[in-house]
Amino acid sequence: MSSQAEIVLKPIGVVKTAAIDDEVKDKTRTSQIIINSELAEALEGIAGFSHLLVLFWLHEISDEQRKTWKVHPRGRRDLPLLGVFATRTMLRPNPLGLTMVELVKAEGNVLTVRGLDAFDGTPVIDIKPFDSWDTAKDARVPTWWTKLESEKAQS
Amino acid sequence: MSSQAEIVLKPIGVVKTAAIDDEVKDKTRTSQIIINSELAEALEGIAGFSHLLVLFWLHEISDEQRKTWKVHPRGRRDLPLLGVFATRTMLRPNPLGLTMVELVKAEGNVLTVRGLDAFDGTPVIDIKPFDSWDTAKDARVPTWWTKLESEKAQS
Numbered sequence: 667m668s669s670q671a672e673i674v675l676k677p678i679g680v681v682k683t684a685a686i687d688d689e690v691k692d693k694t695r696t697s698q699i700i701i702n703s704e705l706a707e708a709l710e711g712i713a714g715f716s717h718l719l720v721l722f723w724l725h726e727i728s729d730e731q732r733k734t735w736k737v738h739p740r741g742r743r744d745l746p747l748l749g750v751f752a753t754r755t756m757l758r759p760n761p762l763g764l765t766m767v768e769l770v771k772a773e774g775n776v777l778t779v780r781g782l783d784a785f786d787g788t789p790v791i792d793i794k795p796f797d798s799w800d801t802a803k804d805a806r807v808p809t810w811w812t813k814l815e816s817e818k819a820q821s
Numbered sequence: 822m823s824s825q826a827e828i829v830l831k832p833i834g835v836v837k838t839a840a841i842d843d844e845v846k847d848k849t850r851t852s853q854i855i856i857n858s859e860l861a862e863a864l865e866g867i868a869g870f871s872h873l874l875v876l877f878w879l880h881e882i883s884d885e886q887r888k889t890w891k892v893h894p895r896g897r898r899d900l901p902l903l904g905v906f907a908t909r910t911m912l913r914p915n916p917l918g919l920t921m922v923e924l925v926k927a928e929g930n931v932l933t934v935r936g937l938d939a940f941d942g943t944p945v946i947d948i949k950p951f952d953s954w955d956t957a958k959d960a961r962v963p964t965w966w967t968k969l970e971s972e973k974a975q976s
Contacts, residue, residue: 673878673944675828675915678906701906705914708890711907714963721876721917723828735863751833751856751948752866759860760830760947762876764919766955789828792915793906797966800921801956808869811952 677789678705679775681722681782690783696770699777699790706775709793713772717796720782723789724761731757745810763788766796832944833860834930836877836937845938851925854932854945861930868927872951875937878944879916886912900965918943921951 683690683697690697699720701709712718734757739745750758767779777793784790838845838852845852854875856864867873889912894900905913922934932948939945962970 673830675830678914705890708904708906710891710904711901711963712904714907716961717957719919735860736865746866749863749865749867751863752869752950754949758947759833762947764874764949766957792913792917794909794919795907795962796957796960797962798960802872802921802951805951805953806871807952808866
């Protein structure tokens with residue numbers, strides 16, 4: 667297969683949340699992931715993990731927005747203009763969201779999770795168990811990133 | 822958009838490595854990610870991060886293999902039969918790999934990274950900077966997982 671070939675994914679489920687707008691960023695909120703019922707058995711054993719990595723499709727990003735190569739993080743012109751791969755912007759060639767969440771409950775084809783910053787109706791693409799090899803101790807991040815994080819902590 | 826609609830991705834680059842077979846699991850090895858040249862500027866600022874999350878397409882998984890709902894982890898029949906979403910198996914409805922890597926060097930459209938367990942020629946889908954909010958302290962994992970991890974550490 668050429669590295670340029672198209673890749674076709676199908677949603678495995680959908681996000682259900684009462685949160686709107688910026689409320690989805692509230693890490694204490696819970697939301698639900700409704701897995702397609704024919705995939706329910708693919709969840710067996712998931713309750714053994716306290717945390718999951720959720721991959722979702724940012725379905726509101728347009729084809730035009732996918733052609734963005736540079737952004738000011740969070741639209742802030744006081745911060746440097748950066749390549750999209752150096753940020754977590756939604757404007758990416760392949761607009762996939764990735765969030766680590768806490769698994770609160772797994773029941774049938776429904777997962778209740780805490781900390782998923784995805785809107786109601788967002789298609790879910792994959793769910794992976796989280797383990798310590800997904801982490802790095804003392805990861806280094808740039809100054810602009812630290813600045814945004816400290817502002818967020820104070821707000 | 823219906824949550825069942827198809828999603829089309831295009832590779833942003835490709836993995837280049839001399840590692841073959843199980844050598845790709847060697848976390849001390851470096852490999853390269855060759856980003857499509859027209860996307861080179863989307864990497865600007867990436868060198869500010871020590872670690873990245875790399876999403877790649879497991880292009881050798883067949884359409885038939887994507888219909889696997891349950892597996893024994895690493896094919897081991899002494900371990901429980903589990904849903905694919907409770908494991909990191911490549912056999913998933915949407916066969917995407919996700920690995921945290923160390924960024925060794927960023928030069929032009931080429932990233933040199935350490936710890937990427939992807940074969941030569943693997944299409945890369947997205948690259949995201951890694952930060953501490955991608956981690957959980959004291960994440961709980963099941964017994965079968967700990968068993969496999971401790972065996973790996975001894976090998």
